[in-house]
Amino acid sequence: MKKAILKQGALALAVAFALGGCGESTSSSQGAGFNDSGSGEPTSPTEPTSFDEAALVASLVDNVITPAFTLFHQQAQAQQSAIASYCELEKASVQSSSEQAQTAMLEAQDAWLDAMGAWQQVEMMQMGPLLTNNGELRNRIYSWPAISRCGIDQDVVYHQDGVINNDPERPYDISARTATRRGLFALQHVLFNEQYDHHCSVANDALADWNSRTVLARKVARCEYAVTAAMDVHNSSAELLEKWQGDNGFAAELKSAGQSGSQFESAHSALNHISDAMFYLTEVVKDKKLAEPIGILPNSCGTSACPQDVESLDAKSSLANIKANLLAFEALVVGQRQGEPALVGFDDYLDDEQASATKERMLQGISDTKAVIAAIESDLATALLDNEEQVREVHTQVKAITDELKNDFINELALELPTTSAGDND
Structure with missing residues (x-):
């Protein structure tokens, strides 16, 4: 990942990389509402940042x-x-x-x-x-x-x-x-x-x-x-x-933040809109994709392991989905997609704010989560039946990342929590 710290005036360098009714019951929540936070509203760092x-x-x-x-x-x-x-x-x-x-x-x-x-x-x-x-x-x-x-x-x-x-x-x-x-x-x-x-x-x-x-x-x-x-x-x-x-x-709206006519009053508020999206790891991956099927949260079976509640039961790709979610989260943290050159990411911002320890804990958490997922040799529904503890370990590792996200990451960068996560202290 990139180690150099970018200061004001580096925008041109970053922009140079630009790419040109059934009666049956259904589940009660839509996935898209997880980060309805209104973070299009301007937010400001508690202290000016360079x-x-x-x-x-x-x-x-x-x-x-x-x-x-x-x-x-x-x-x-x-x-x-x-x-x-x-x-x-x-x-x-x-x-x-x-x-x-x-x-x-x-x-x-x-x-x-x-x-x-x-x-x-x-x-x-x-x-x-x-x-x-x-x-x-x-x-x-x-x-x-x-x-x-x-x-x-x-x-x-x-x-x-x-x-x-x-x-x-x-x-x-x-x-x-x-x-x-x-x-x-x-x-x-x-x-x-x-x-x-x-x-x-x-x-x-x-x-x-x-x-x-x-x-x-x-x-x-x-x-x-x-x-x-x-x-x-x-x-x-x-x-x-x-x-x-x-x-x-x-x-273009995000990249013009702070300019006349933009819905974002500052680049910081645009950055907060992006960071809100990262809370999918908490609201959906940790809770809906893992805690509910495990039985940590209520599910179709009550509070016991419920294989039929995994995300992609028919295709047996629920774990692959979580891996892809994790890769996307990592890409936002380090500013690069898998296999691509290192560019500017949240990790550089954390370094600049003397929060390298937070960065390292998040990256280690991502690495640890990948390892525990790789150790599961079956699909998620089968793993819940045959080795529930392995699945619980995935949840534990994801929770370690989201705890960092909700606390030190947000605080060190003076960002705001999405409203759906503001009261989540699990």
């Missing part, structure tokens, strides 16, 4: 956040192509999936895993357009923890019929559907879930004959829906990129 905060904002925007959003857009496009190719082969199958269709399905699943891995890094960077309208765009792409398997099953049939629940006055349009019936979670369900019967406690008219259809017929209906859903995700990824880096995009 560190070039504008250079740090520009470096994080250009070298960490924008590349993450761009990568997701690229992976969403690849996912769309792979799913379309798979579905053509599935539709050409007779009686059961052909060998070619089965191979193409595995390739479509791999494309989903790649898209999800890229998205999980974006999850750690929820700011600007991903927060607007209570996270509407974010939720369209990925609604978890709000999910409805029944709703997805219904929409598979509605999509195939072209109308909603046999009503000719209600043509099907995925862009008008609620977040829990589209996006990456819905794609996981139709690509990975091997329970082909519907997941509704009561079937409506459209689903009445679903369970009696052949497996191949249901696979075809699912894949046809997946083609449309993947296109929808790709369109949303393009919308995110445009709202982020377009002529009036939020990236």
Whole structure:
């Protein structure tokens, strides 16, 4: 990581790196609301700092956040192509999936895993357009923890019929559907879930004959829906990129902080908006992805380990999601994405504020967490059944990082906590 301390006047150096309704119950919280903190409001350091905060904002925007959003857009496009190719082969199958269709399905699943891995890094960077309208765009792409398997099953049939629940006055349009019936979670369900019967406690008219259809017929209906859903995700990824880096995009808004017309009164307030996003590690990774399935917090099983509550149960990629979250968090701390040259990060700011010890504890915590995750040889749901203590150790290590984040990191840099974390003293 970069050791040199940047002072005022270094902004030009950093900018030079710039890149040009179902009746079934659903979970009760949307992921996007975790950092609704109003940190667009100006904040000020308790004491003036000589560190070039504008250079740090520009470096994080250009070298960490924008590349993450761009990568997701690229992976969403690849996912769309792979799913379309798979579905053509599935539709050409007779009686059961052909060998070619089965191979193409595995390739479509791999494309989903790649898209999800890229998205999980974006999850750690929820700011600007991903927060607007209570996270509407974010939720369209990925609604978890709000999910409805029944709703997805219904929409598979509605999509195939072209109308909603046999009503000719209600043509099907995925862009008008609620977040829990589209996006990456819905794609996981139709690509990975091997329970082909519907997941509704009561079937409506459209689903009445679903369970009696052949497996191949249901696979075809699912894949046809997946083609449309993947296109929808790709369109949303393009919308995110445009709202982020377009002529009036939020990236420019962050980098113009302190200038006339900017919503951010100072570079410090823009930096606080970025640091708010990092609290996803606390509110979502530590609590929802780990503490709830473990049973530290209440879950679907009460207060005992609950494998069905892990994030990506069907794809068995819950631990991979957490790894991607951690990589994104680390990239924001050190100012560089994995495998890229060292640039300007929060670590440099901490050094400048004589808080190198805080920096070292955070980096050590990240390293320790990676190690305990790597020691788990199964998927997260299986680990909860076979070796719950290993999963609890991951939670312990993540909590060590978030304790530093909520206390010394915030205090040393005179930043403000998101409102959702202000009273969290666990």
